[in-house]
Amino acid sequence: MIIAMDGPSGAGKSTVAKLLSKKLKFEYIDTGAMYRAFAYKFYKNNIEITEDNINKILLETTIDYNNSNVYLDEENVEGYIRNEHISKLASEISKLQVVREKMVSLQREIASTKNIVIDGRDITTVVFPNAEFKFYITASAQTRAKRRYDELLNKGEKVTLEEIIEDINKRDFNDTTRKNSPLKIADDAIVIDTSELSIDEVINKLVNIIKGEI
Numbered sequence: 001m002i003i004a005m006d007g008p009s010g011a012g013k014s015t016v017a018k019l020l021s022k023k024l025k026f027e028y029i030d031t032g033a034m035y036r037a038f039a040y041k042f043y044k045n046n047i048e049i050t051e052d053n054i055n056k057i058l059l060e061t062t063i064d065y066n067n068s069n070v071y072l073d074e075e076n077v078e079g080y081i082r083n084e085h086i087s088k089l090a091s092e093i094s095k096l097q098v099v100r101e102k103m104v105s106l107q108r109e110i111a112s113t114k115n116i117v118i119d120g121r122d123i124t125t126v127v128f129p130n131a132e133f134k135f136y137i138t139a140s141a142q143t144r145a146k147r148r149y150d151e152l153l154n155k156g157e158k159v160t161l162e163e164i165i166e167d168i169n170k171r172d173f174n175d176t177t178r179k180n181s182p183l184k185i186a187d188d189a190i191v192i193d194t195s196e197l198s199i200d201e202v203i204n205k206l207v208n209i210i211k212g213e214i
Contacts, residue, residue, distance in 0.1 A: 010144030
């Protein structure tokens with residue numbers, strides 16, 4: 001079974017997907033982490049982000065997911081890819097069609113042998129349009145920015161709320177207007193607005209929907 005989730009940056013979909021997968025005992029696939037891992041390879045090795053370099057590195061790179069951890073070239077890089085700099089690099093790299101095609105291929109390969117919960121920006125519309133369940137997880141830009149701000153502060157990063165709001169709005173614009181696989185709500189997706197909901201309320205809502213339809 002495939003439970004697919006889309007939604008804008010900072011809506012909480014990765015947290016929701018991860019907790020839902022544990023509740024259902026499904027494998028969790030964080031597609032954003034796959035792009036982050038690829039971006040991290042450029043950062044770690046100080047490689048300039050050009051189309052030629054991306055094409056070359058794609059051929060030399062393996063990315064896999066196991067027990068909620070992303071592996072880059074068989075190394076667990078989960079602890080290195082969650083900062084704001086890698087987020088921006090990943091957003092830049094993910095605009096390229098060749099990168100998206102590679103990641104989609106890897107995602108479909110993983111899903112062919114497991115029950116999964118998977119989240120991203122085009123999962124319900126492009127990657128798994130025939131998923132058994134499709135959810136669009138969203139929240140107001142202000143709510144998403146505040147969550148991201150608190151998260152980064154807890155990590156010791158020095159940022160302002162205004163910077164985060166600006167970044168969220170820019171990322172929303174990039175995601176919804178990009179030529180390749182833009183972020184949009186699938187016609188048959190169930191929209192869940194998390195602005196006024198706790199994480200437990202969101203999970204319970206999803207579980208009730210899924211169990212009610214199985």
